[in-house]
Amino acid sequence: xxxxxxxxxxxxxxxxxxxxxxxxxxxxxxxxxxxxxxxxxxxxxxxxxxxxxxxxxxxxxxxxxxxxxxxxxxxxxxxxxxxxxxxxxxxxxxxxxxxxxxxxxxxxxxxxxxxxxxxxxxxxxxxxxxxxxxxxxxxxxxxxxxxxxxxxxxxxxxxxxxxxxxxxxxxxxxxxxxxxxxxxxxxxxxxxxxxxxxxxxxxxxxxxxxxxxxxxxxxxxxxxxxxxxxxxxxxxxxxxxxxxxxxxxxxxxxxxxxxxxxxxxxxxxxxxxxxxxxxxxxxxxxxxxxxxxxxxxxxxxxxxxxxxxxxxxxxxxxxxxxxxxxxxxxxxxxxxxxxxxxxxxxxxxxxxxxxxxxxxxxxxxxxxxxxxxxxxxxxxxxxxxxxxxxxxxxxxxxxxxxxxxxxxxxxxxxxxxxxxxxxxxxxxxxxxxxxxxxxxxxxxxxxxxxxxxxxxxxxxxxxxxxxxxxxxxxxxxxxxxxxxxxxxxxxxxxxxxxxxxxxxxxxxxxxxxxxxxxxxxxxxxxxxxxxxxxxxxxxxxxxxxxxxxxxxxxxxxxxxxxxxxxxxxxxxxxxxxxxxxxxxxxxxxxxxxxxxxxxxxxxxxxxxxxxxxxxxxxxxxxxxxxxxxxxxxxxxxxxxxxxxxxxxxxxxxxxxxxxxxxxxxxxxxxxxxxxxxxx
Amino acid sequence: xxxxxxxxxxxxxxxxxxxxxxxxxxxxxxxxxxxxxxxxxxxxxxxxxxxxxxxxxxxxxxxxxxxxxxxxxxxxxxxxxxxxxxxxxxxxxxxxxxxxxxxxxxxxxxxxxxxxxxxxxxxxxxxxxxxxxxxxxxxxxxxxxxxxxxxxxxxxxxxxxxxxxxxxxxxxxxxxxxxxxxxxxxxxxxxx
Numbered sequence: 001x002x003x004x005x006x007x008x009x010x011x012x013x014x015x016x017x018x019x020x021x022x023x024x025x026x027x028x029x030x031x032x033x034x035x036x037x038x039x040x041x042x043x044x045x046x047x048x049x050x051x052x053x054x055x056x057x058x059x060x061x062x063x064x065x066x067x068x069x070x071x072x073x074x075x076x077x078x079x080x081x082x083x084x085x086x087x088x089x090x091x092x093x094x095x096x097x098x099x100x101x102x103x104x105x106x107x108x109x110x111x112x113x114x115x116x117x118x119x120x121x122x123x124x125x126x127x128x129x130x131x132x133x134x135x136x137x138x139x140x141x142x143x144x145x146x147x148x149x150x151x152x153x154x155x156x157x158x159x160x161x162x163x164x165x166x167x168x169x170x171x172x173x174x175x176x177x178x179x180x181x182x183x184x185x186x187x188x189x190x191x192x193x194x195x196x197x198x199x200x201x202x203x204x205x206x207x208x209x210x211x212x213x214x215x216x217x218x219x220x221x222x223x224x225x226x227x228x229x230x231x232x233x234x235x236x237x238x239x240x241x242x243x244x245x246x247x248x249x250x251x252x253x254x255x256x257x258x259x260x261x262x263x264x265x266x267x268x269x270x271x272x273x274x275x276x277x278x279x280x281x282x283x284x285x286x287x288x289x290x291x292x293x294x295x296x297x298x299x300x301x302x303x304x305x306x307x308x309x310x311x312x313x314x315x316x317x318x319x320x321x322x323x324x325x326x327x328x329x330x331x332x333x334x335x336x337x338x339x340x341x342x343x344x345x346x347x348x349x350x351x352x353x354x355x356x357x358x359x360x361x362x363x364x365x366x367x368x369x370x371x372x373x374x375x376x377x378x379x380x381x382x383x384x385x386x387x388x389x390x391x392x393x394x395x396x397x398x399x400x401x402x403x404x405x406x407x408x409x410x411x412x413x414x415x416x417x418x419x420x421x422x423x424x425x426x427x428x429x430x431x432x433x434x435x436x437x438x439x440x441x442x443x444x445x446x447x448x449x450x451x452x453x454x455x456x457x458x459x460x461x462x463x464x465x466x467x468x469x470x471x472x473x474x475x476x477x478x479x480x481x482x483x484x485x486x487x488x489x490x491x492x493x494x495x496x497x498x499x500x501x502x503x504x505x506x507x508x509x510x511x512x513x514x515x516x517x518x519x520x521x522x523x524x525x526x527x528x529x530x531x532x533x534x535x536x537x538x539x540x541x542x543x544x545x546x547x548x549x550x551x552x553x554x555x556x557x558x559x560x561x562x563x564x565x566x567x568x569x570x571x572x573x574x575x576x577x578x579x580x581x582x583x584x585x586x587x588x589x590x591x592x593x594x595x596x597x598x599x600x601x602x603x604x605x606x607x608x609x610x611x612x613x614x615x616x617x618x619x620x621x622x623x624x625x626x627x628x629x630x631x632x633x634x635x636x637x638x639x640x641x642x643x644x645x646x647x648x649x650x651x652x653x654x655x656x657x658x659x660x661x662x663x664x665x666x667x668x669x670x671x672x673x674x675x676x677x678x679x
Numbered sequence: 680x681x682x683x684x685x686x687x688x689x690x691x692x693x694x695x696x697x698x699x700x701x702x703x704x705x706x707x708x709x710x711x712x713x714x715x716x717x718x719x720x721x722x723x724x725x726x727x728x729x730x731x732x733x734x735x736x737x738x739x740x741x742x743x744x745x746x747x748x749x750x751x752x753x754x755x756x757x758x759x760x761x762x763x764x765x766x767x768x769x770x771x772x773x774x775x776x777x778x779x780x781x782x783x784x785x786x787x788x789x790x791x792x793x794x795x796x797x798x799x800x801x802x803x804x805x806x807x808x809x810x811x812x813x814x815x816x817x818x819x820x821x822x823x824x825x826x827x828x829x830x831x832x833x834x835x836x837x838x839x840x841x842x843x844x845x846x847x848x849x850x851x852x853x854x855x856x857x858x859x860x861x862x863x864x865x866x867x868x869x870x871x
Contacts, residue, residue: 332753336783339752343735343785384784645751 002109002117005148011119013137013144016075018118019111020086020135022068025104026097028088029157029180030068032058033164035083040165044172046081047161051179058084064091064180074137074144083138085149085164088123089131089157091180100126100152108134110146121148129153131160305399307406316408320431320450323403323411326396327437327447328644333392334441335645340385348378389441397445404448407433410497411448414489414656414663422496422666424673428453429497434490434632437640437649446652449640451630453497454572458596458606460629461487462637463579464613480579480611482634484517486653487576487609489663490632493654494574495526496666500673504571506545507531508538510583514609524667526674528569538583542591545575545604549595552602572603580610581618589618593625683822686852690821692779692811692845699845701780702814705731705791705837706771709807725804726762726796729773730860731755735785737871743775744860754781755789776814777839779846788840790851790867792860795832801854802830809836811848823850833857835867 003011022030031049033041041047048055053062057076061068070086077084088106090098097103100123109120123134129152136147153159157176161169310325312318351374361367404416410429412418413436432453436446463476463483491505507518509531521527532541551568555561581589596606608629615622631639638650656663692700707729730744733755741750745760754777761772777789791809801807810822823837831854839848855866 329753332749332751336752336754336781339740340735340783340785343738343740347736381785388784644749644753 003119005119005121005146007121007125007148007150010145010147013074013110013118013146015112015118016073016144017113018072018074018137019113019115020068020070020072021109021111022070022086022088022106022134024066024088024106027064027066027091028068028103028106029064029091029176030060030070031087031089031176032060032070032072033085033087033161033166034058034077034081035085035164036080037082039083041161043166044168047166047172049172049176049179051175057081062179064094072137081139083136085133086135086137087131087133087157087160089160089176092130092156092177094181098130099128100130100132101128106132106134110135110137119146119148121150123150125150126152130156133160305395305402307402316411316430319403319407319411322399323448323450326399326403327642329392330396330439330442330445330447331642331645331647333389333396334439334647337385337389337441341382344378344381344385347381348374351377393442393445396442400445400447407448410453410493411450413448413654414660419662419666422662422669424500424669425497426499428499428502432493432497433654434459435651435653437651439647439649449651454600454603455605456600458600458608458629459487459490460626460631461490461607461609462611462631462633463609464611476611479634480513480609481517483609484514484578486632486634486655487578487607488517488521489654489656491521491574491576491607492526492663492667492670495670498572500670500677502571503574504528504569505574505576506541507576507578508541508583509533509578510535510538511579514578520663520667524664524671526667526671528573533583535583535585535588538588541575542588542595545573545595545599546591548573549598549602549604553598556602572605573599574605574607576607576609578609579614580608581615589622593622596625596628683824686850689847689849691842691847692820692839699779700813700815700820702776702778703820703839704771704812704814705729705775705777705839706810706812707773707793707808707836708771708810710805724762724797725799726760727773727804727807728760728794728796728859729757729775729809730792730794731757731775731777732790732792732860732864732867733782733786734788734790734871736787737868739864740786742860752781752783754778754783754786771810779839788838788871790838790870791836792855792863792867793834793836794857794859794863796858798832798858800830800832801834811837811839821848821850823852829854831856833863833866835863835870838870 003009005011022028029050031047032055033048034046034055035041044052046055048058048060050060050062050064053060056078057073059071061070072084086108090096090100090103092098100106105126106123107120108123110118112118121135123132126132132152133149136149137144138147153163157173158170161172166172308315308318308322310318310321312321352371355361355367355370355374358367361370404412407416407418408429409416409418409422410425411431411433413433430453431450433448433450435449437449438446461483463480495503495505505521505526506528507521509515509518510533512531512533514531515522518531522531532538548568551564555564575595577592580592584592592606595604599605606629612626632653633639633651634653636650636652638648640649640651641647642649692703707727709725709727728745730742731750732739733741733743733750741752741755743750743755743757745757748757748759749755756776756778758774758776775791782789793807793809795801795804806824808822808824811820812818813820833855835851835853835855837848837850837852839846841847851870853866853870855863857863857866
């Protein structure tokens with residue numbers, strides 16, 4: 001529906017808001033003049049040009065470019081304006097062409113806001129002219145029309161403007177050219193457009209973050225770079241630091257002359273580049289690197305598993321999703337197998353019952369044969385189900401074999417080499433591994449149990465002797481010691497995966513019975529204070545944490561997070577309570593329950609090491625507390641259910657391998673990082 | 680390519696190239712019949728629900744419907760409840776995905792049903808169809824249109840059942856009455 005205009009032809013405009021697109025082969029200046037009903041421009045303030053790009057109802061580009069988009073709102077123009085002339089000019093003094101005869105014929109199109117062309121015009125027949133009025137939008141009996149003009153001026157902008165009755169035409173033409181030349185100089189100083197190589201270096205950084213959670217402590221790490229907000233004007237060459245692999249800003253390349261589309265969009269005063277709406281602190285401005293995809297499978301064989309073969313914005317998120325995907329697949333595969341076996345058994349029982357109740361079967365071998373047949377049917381079905389299960393387990397095991405070594409420390413077991421190369425991380429991971437999960441069908445295949453950080457529930461390490469699963473009935477003292485060791489291992493893990501200064505651990509050990517278990521934490525000095533002993537110590541720690549919860553809650557509700565006292569530790573807090581409720585009076589128990597309820601939302605978490613029997617005196621009063629905590633055991637125990645089918649899974653806590661120095665090694669580094677952070 | 684099925688017709692789900700299907704989608708689409716007269720904009724919304732019942736030797740083992748979107752074994756998945764229909768204007772409003780390779784070995788029949796949860800009869804439903812799509816390439820294998828809506832609130836659409844090493848689909852198209860699949864169990868059993 002585009003009207004292709006010839007010189008002098010006009011066309012009605014039904015819309016008031018328009019865009020005028022200009023394209024020429026070389027950078028040119030685009031402008032517009034507003035005229036009254038006599039065709040006279042009243043002053044410089046009636047000319048939209050790169051030095052003064054915005055007028056009511058009309059906006060032009062700030063710079064010379066090969067392509068322009070001028071915005072026009074006819075309703076917003078002053079009442080006295082009856083004509084808008086769209087003009088193009090060649091910039092002088094920049095070494096470019098000086099006559100339109102030397103460039104491709106400029107093309108202009110009037111389009112609606114949706115991009116649909118209303119009218120277009122190719123300005124042909126120009127020769128020595130260096131300025132041209134291409135279009136006129138004019139008011140005729142309260143309706144607007146567009147006319148193709150194509151009037152060129154060999155004397156350039158000055159002659160053009162003078163022809164429209166502007167007295168200061170010469171000065172204005174000079175200042176327009178000056179603004180254009182400055183704009184061109186500015187745009188040369190911009191960093192070059194981001195190259196494909198730059199993209200690759202950014203992408204390469206992301207998986208590295210996933211594999212080595214510690215990242216880099218140097219400020220030059222790609223994901224820690226503060227974005228550059230622009231660039232010095234007038235600089236003659238490209239900014240050297242902005243090359244590929246350097247500290248790349250998240251901003252798209254600013255206006256370089258060879259990137260005309262960026263030039264025409266230039267916005268606010270003083271800014272050389274286009275406005276960027278991406279959040280400067282958010283890394284995900286660029287699309288995530290494509291996940292590693294499994295190579296195509298050979299026909300008839302399942303695809304080769306690959307670590308990180310799941311959706312996510314980072315390698316860490318993809319591994320997290322992959323682990324949860326394996327968890328679900330294992331749950332469902334086991335469900336299919338169990339369902340088939342259950343069915344086979346119930347069918348066999350029915351058939352055996354039928355044989356039994358049939359009097360004919362009591363004579364001769366008929367009954368035996370029927371029984372045999374029923375058993376054979378059962379065996380056949382179970383056998384087929386087992387084959388499917390084995391096939392699926394083999395696939396999941398192969399996947400686990402590639403996923404486990406790729407896990408970052410927060411997702412990895414203590415025996416994973418990732419912990420030996422441990423460095424204090426710069427970012428909080430999305431989840432933490434608290435142990436392994438497996439089903440009776442899959443004793444060899446365990447799924448990492450990942451919980452999201454920050455913790456949404458407190459943890460309860462059960463030191464009671466009720467849940468000894470693997471038959472090795474440890475005596476109660478042994479269990480208590482194991483429970484505290486497990487608690488220390490979990491706490492060390494939490495400390496290690498948080499950046500320095502973002503996680504504090506308090507310990508209440510009222511009876512002082514866990515001194516040896518706490519030794520790794522105490523000796524390295526990673527605790528916020530020495531373990532609290534006695535009733536006074538219990539009350540002191542609880543009072544401080546309760547006050548912190550109150551203050552932060554008040555600040556959040558009042559919207560005044562800035563006015564928290566400066567001595568308040570902004571880190572997340574973990575309170576380990578050994579032998580609860582030993583050393584607790586009623587008031588302390590109430591406070592602890594308050595922390596369990598209100599703490600997680602404001603960064604105060606609980607880790608109770610307790611035997612529920614010890615708290616039996618409180619009766620059902622503490623039941624809500626126990627329910628609110630995630631129960632973990634120091635020995636393998638089947639008390640966790642998956643969210644899909646509800647199988648009972650055996651939980652195996654992540655324990656430090658015996659004789660391993662990894663805990664000491666990690667905590668030493670955490671302590672060093674805390675010291676340098678506090679300084 | 681698609682086969683327009685008639686009631687009781689059975690088609691085999693073998694691919695043309697001899698391979699068997701691995702994943703199929705049972706799609707259900709419908710639109711509320713337009714009401715005549717004043718206040719036409721006040722169309723009454725019709726909530727049809729698609730369900731799939733998994734049978735092992737004529738015993739129901741598992742069911743996939745809007746309150747249990749994935750069968751325990753993960754082989755049958757409902758894409759979610761659509762309360763009003765007609766959104767796709769010819770596309771599927773509710774769909775149930777069946778990963779045939781993962782269906783547990785003892786499941787030998789999967790019956791697909793449609794119920795009117797809001798209680799309207801099929802007289803008020805327009806252009807209701809159920810179709811079976813090869814999920815691997817989006818090709819429609821079979822389509823069954825609910826002809827002549829009558830005074831009933833449910834329909835047993837089709838069943839997919841094992842035949843030899845592969846699977847077969849049979850269009851059932853039996854009217855019944857009920858709000859959810861549970862009410863249909865007596866009507867389903869004769870078709871197993």
